[in-house]
Amino acid sequence: MPELMYREALNQALAEEMERDANVFLIGEEVGRYNGAFKVSQGLLDRFGSARIIDAPISELGFAGMSVGAAMVGLRPVVEMMTWNFAILAMDQIVNNAAKLRHMSGGQLRCPIVFRGPGGAGGRLSSQHSQALEANYAHFPGLKVIAPATPADAKGLLKSAIRDENPVIMFEGERLYALKGEVPEGEHVVPIGKADVKREGTDVTIITWSRMYYFCMEAAEQLAKEGISAEVLDLRTLRPLDEEAILASVRKTNRVVIVEEGWALAGVGASVVDIIQSKAFDDLDAPVERVTGLDVNMSYAANLENATQPDAPKIIAAVKKVLYREGA
Amino acid sequence: MASPYSKELLLTMYRKMYLIRRFEERAGQQYTLGKIAGFCHLYIGQEAVAVGPNEAIRPDDYMLSAYRDHGQPLARGSDAGMVMAELFGRGTGYSKGKGGSMHIFDIEHHFYGGYGIVGGQIPLAAGMAFASRYRNEDRVTVCYFGDAAANQGAFHETFNMASKWKLPVIYICENNRYGMGTAISRTSAVPEIYKRAAAYGMRGEPVDGMDCLKMYEAVKDAAAYCRAGKGPVLLEANTYRFRGHSMADPANYRTKQEVEEERKNDPIPKLRDYALKQKLAEDAQFDAIEEEVKAQVDAAVKFADESPEPSLDELWRDTIVAEGEEDVRPRERVLGMKVTNWPKYPSGQELKVTWDLEPREQAEQADKKAGLSR
Ligand SMILES: Cc1ncc(C[n+]2csc(CCOP(=O)(O)OP(=O)(O)O)c2C)c(N)n1
Ligand SMILES: [Mg+2]
Numbered sequence: 119m120p121e122l123m124y125r126e127a128l129n130q131a132l133a134e135e136m137e138r139d140a141n142v143f144l145i146g147e148e149v150g151r152y153n154g155a156f157k158v159s160q161g162l163l164d165r166f167g168s169a170r171i172i173d174a175p176i177s178e179l180g181f182a183g184m185s186v187g188a189a190m191v192g193l194r195p196v197v198e199m200m201t202w203n204f205a206i207l208a209m210d211q212i213v214n215n216a217a218k219l220r221h222m223s224g225g226q227l228r229c230p231i232v233f234r235g236p237g238g239a240g241g242r243l244s245s246q247h248s249q250a251l252e253a254n255y256a257h258f259p260g261l262k263v264i265a266p267a268t269p270a271d272a273k274g275l276l277k278s279a280i281r282d283e284n285p286v287i288m289f290e291g292e293r294l295y296a297l298k299g300e301v302p303e304g305e306h307v308v309p310i311g312k313a314d315v316k317r318e319g320t321d322v323t324i325i326t327w328s329r330m331y332y333f334c335m336e337a338a339e340q341l342a343k344e345g346i347s348a349e350v351l352d353l354r355t356l357r358p359l360d361e362e363a364i365l366a367s368v369r370k371t372n373r374v375v376i377v378e379e380g381w382a383l384a385g386v387g388a389s390v391v392d393i394i395q396s397k398a399f400d401d402l403d404a405p406v407e408r409v410t411g412l413d414v415n416m417s418y419a420a421n422l423e424n425a426t427q428p429d430a431p432k433i434i435a436a437v438k439k440v441l442y443r444e445g446a
Numbered sequence: 447m448a449s450p451y452s453k454e455l456l457l458t459m460y461r462k463m464y465l466i467r468r469f470e471e472r473a474g475q476q477y478t479l480g481k482i483a484g485f486c487h488l489y490i491g492q493e494a495v496a497v498g499p500n501e502a503i504r505p506d507d508y509m510l511s512a513y514r515d516h517g518q519p520l521a522r523g524s525d526a527g528m529v530m531a532e533l534f535g536r537g538t539g540y541s542k543g544k545g546g547s548m549h550i551f552d553i554e555h556h557f558y559g560g561y562g563i564v565g566g567q568i569p570l571a572a573g574m575a576f577a578s579r580y581r582n583e584d585r586v587t588v589c590y591f592g593d594a595a596a597n598q599g600a601f602h603e604t605f606n607m608a609s610k611w612k613l614p615v616i617y618i619c620e621n622n623r624y625g626m627g628t629a630i631s632r633t634s635a636v637p638e639i640y641k642r643a644a645a646y647g648m649r650g651e652p653v654d655g656m657d658c659l660k661m662y663e664a665v666k667d668a669a670a671y672c673r674a675g676k677g678p679v680l681l682e683a684n685t686y687r688f689r690g691h692s693m694a695d696p697a698n699y700r701t702k703q704e705v706e707e708e709r710k711n712d713p714i715p716k717l718r719d720y721a722l723k724q725k726l727a728e729d730a731q732f733d734a735i736e737e738e739v740k741a742q743v744d745a746a747v748k749f750a751d752e753s754p755e756p757s758l759d760e761l762w763r764d765t766i767v768a769e770g771e772e773d774v775r776p777r778e779r780v781l782g783m784k785v786t787n788w789p790k791y792p793s794g795q796e797l798k799v800t801w802d803l804e805p806r807e808q809a810e811q812a813d814k815k816a817g818l819s820r
Contacts, residue, residue: 138794139793139794139795140794140795140796140797140798140799141791141792141793141794141797142794143580150804151809151813167799167802167803168802168804168809169580169799169801169803170799172803173804174607175603175606175607175610177603177604177606177607179569179600179603180572180599180600180603180604180606180607181569181603181607182569183566183568183569183570183572183573183600183604184569184572184573184576184604184607185573186569186573187569187570187571187572187573187574187575187576187577188573188574188576188580189573190558190570190573190574191558191573191574191577191578191789191791192577192789192791192792193576193577193580193791194794195573210563210566211566211569214562214563214566215561215563215566215570220764220766220767221544221764221765222544222545222549222551222559223540223541223545223549223551223553223559224539224541224542224543224544224545224551224764224774224776225542225763225764225773225774226540226541226551226552226553226773226774226775226776227551227553227558227773228767228773259766260765260766262766283767283771284766284767
C-alpha cells in the first residue's frame with residue numbers, strides 16, 4: 119500500500135469525487151491560486167477550473183450560507199474552513215439553515231454539503247487559534263460529524279461525506295496534515311458512523327478520535343511493555359456515535375479511559391460515558407476516566423501549551439487508575 | 447394612452463393580492479381564536495411586493511423569503527388550505543406542521559422557504575443563483591428580506607460575492623420602515639437601503655412597493671438584466687405593514703395618523719382603480735373575484751381546522767435523510783395529486799461545467815496590479 123500524507127489523502131479524495139461528480143465544487147479561503155492554506159487543494163484549480171475551485175472572500179458566514187443555498191438546489195459543495203476557529207462566524211448558517219432545512223421543509227429539501235477544515239491546537243498559536251470545537255457540532259440533530267486520525271480514514275471518510283445526502287462536519291487536524299500513513303489504492307470509502315478498533319487489547323479500552331489517537335497509541339505501546347494490554351477504539355465519527363462498537367469493547371475489557379483534546383464540560387466524551395453507564399454499568403470494573411484538555415484557554419508559552427493538552431503520560435496515569443495500579 | 451397591460455394580467459394580480467389580504471385577515475382572526483400560535487407575521491399592506499414580482503418572473507425561477515412568508519407562496523400558486531394547515535400546525539400543512547407560520551416551503555412551486563433568522567436567507571439565495579450559473583441555466587432567484595435585515599453581516603458579505611461573481615439574483619428589500627418596534631431610521635446610518643448596493647458595484651433602485659405594476663416593471667427589468675449575465679440587483683420596495691410586527695404586537699410605536707395616511711396607499715384598490723380607469727375591467731368582475739376568493743379562503747380555514755395533527759412518529763422523520771430516501775412532495779402526500787414539475791437536477795455525469803468564474807488572465811492581472819508574482 120502506498121504511503122501518503124494526510125493532506126495528500128484528502129487531496130486524492132477531493133480529486134476523485136470531483137472527477138466522478140461535476141456537481142461537487144470546493145470553496146474556501148486560499149483554496150485556489152494559493153493551493154490551500156494547508157495545501158489540501160494542491161493542483162486542483164488547474165485541474166478543475168475556477169468555477170469548481172473557488173477562492174472565497176474572508177466572509178465565512180457568507181460563503182457557508184451561499185454553499186448551503188447551492189446544496190438546496192442540487193449541487194454538492196465542499197466548504198473549506200481555514201480553521202474551525204473561524205467557522206464560528208459561519209455557525210448560524212450551519213446550525214440554523216443546513217441542519218434544519220430538511221425539518222423546516224417537512225422533508226421537501228435536502229442539504230448535501232461538507233464543511234471541512236482543521237480543528238484542535240495548531241501549535242504555539244494561543245487561545246483564539248487553538249480549540250477543539252467538535253463537541254459544539256456533535257450537539258446538533260441534522261448534522262453528521264467526523265474526525266479521522268489517519269490518512270486512510272481521512273480519505274475514506276471525506277469520500278463518504280461528499281456522497282452523503284446530509285450536512286457533514288469534518289474535523290481534520292492542523293498537526294496531522296504532514297503525517298504519513300498507508301492508504302489503500304482505488305475506491306476506498308469509510309462509512310460514516312463506524313468506529314474502528316485500531317489496536318486490540320484485553321485489559322482496558324482507550325476511546326479517542328483525531329490527533330489524540332496518536333498519544334493513545336503511544337501510551338498503549340508503553341503500557342504493553344508493562345504487561346498491560348490496551349485496546350484503542352478510534353471513534354472516527356462523533357455523530358452518530360457508534361454505540362455498538364463502544365459497548366462491545368467495554369464488555370470485553372471492563373475498564374475505560376476516554377481521551378479528548380477539547381474541554382471536559384459538555385464534551386463528546388461526556389456523552390460516551392453516559393452511553394456506557396446507562397447500557398454497560400454492570401460490565402464496568404471501575405469508574406470511567408476521562409483525559410481532556412484542561413479547563414482553561416490555551417497559552418502561547420510552550421510549557422503552558424503542553425501542560426494544557428492530553429499526552430501519553432496523562433493517559434498512562436488514567437489507565438493505571440482504572441486498573442487500580444496507581445503508583446505502579 | 448392605452449394600457450400596456452392585459453386584462454388577464456391585471457385580474458390575476460388583483461385576485462392574488464386579494465387572496466393574500468383575505469387569507470391574512472382570516473389567519474389573524476384564527477390566531478385570536480387560539481387556532482394559530484407562536485409568531486404569526488401578517489403581510490397585510492405589502493401584497494403588491496409579492497404579487498408584482500411573481501408575475502414578472504417565470505414559474506421555475508427560485509424564490510425565498512424571511513418569516514413574513516404567507517404572501518409569496520400564495521402568489522406563486524401554493525394551495526391556500528395547505529398553507530393555512532401549516533399555520534394551524536396540522537399534518538396536512540406544507541411542512542407537516544413542523545415549521546409553522548415562519549417556515550412555509552413549497553418546492554413544487556419553487557418557493558424555497560421562509561426563514562426565521564433575520565438575514566439568514568440572503569446568502570442562500572446567492573447560492574441558488576450560483577447553482578443556476580454553474581449549470582448554465584437562465585433562471586433567476588428572487589430573495590425577500592426586511593429593512594432591518596439590511597444591517598446584518600449576511601447582507602454585506604453576500605452582496606460582495608453576488609456582485610463579484612455576477613450572480614443572477616434579485617434582492618427585494620421590503621422596507622416597511624420598521625424592524626419590530628424600531629424605525630429603520632433610528633438604527634441605520636443610511637436608511638435608504640438601495641444606496642448600499644453602490645458599495646458593491648451593484649445595481650440598486652427604490653421602487654414604490656404600494657404599487658403592484660411598479661413592482662412588476664422593476665422586477666421584469668431586473669430579471670432581464672440578471673438573465674443577461676449582468677449581475678445581481680437590489681430593489682428597495684418602499685411599503686408599509688398595516689398591522690403590527692406580529693400578532694403579538696399592538697404597534698403602539700406608530701401613530702394612528704401615520705397608519706391612516708398609509709392606508710390611503712392600499713395597493714389593492716389602487717390596482718382596481720387603475721383597471722377601471724383604463725376600462726380593462728368592470729366592477730362586477732372584481733366583485734366576482736372577491737366572492738370566489740372569500741369562498742376559497744373559507745374552504746382553506748375549514749380544511750385546516752378539520753385536519754389532524756401530525757402523527758407522533760413524524761418526530762423521527764425529516765432530520766437526517768436516510769439512504770435512498772426520496773424527498774416529500776406535499777401535494778402528492780396530502781392531496782394525492784401527481785406532481786409533475788418537481789425540480790430535477792442533472793447528474794454529476796451529465797453536467798458539464800463551462801463557467802470560468804475567474805479567468806486566469808484576470809487573476810494574473812489583479813496579482814500584477816497588486817505587485818504580486820506567483
Ligand atoms: C438574528 C435575529 N435577530 C433577532 C430576531 C428577532 N426579530 C424577528 S423579526 C425582527 C425584526 C425584523 O425586521 P425587518 O427585517 O424589517 O422585517 P419585517 O418584520 O419588518 O418584515 C427581529 C428583531 C431574529 N428573528 N433573528
Ligand atoms: Mg421591516
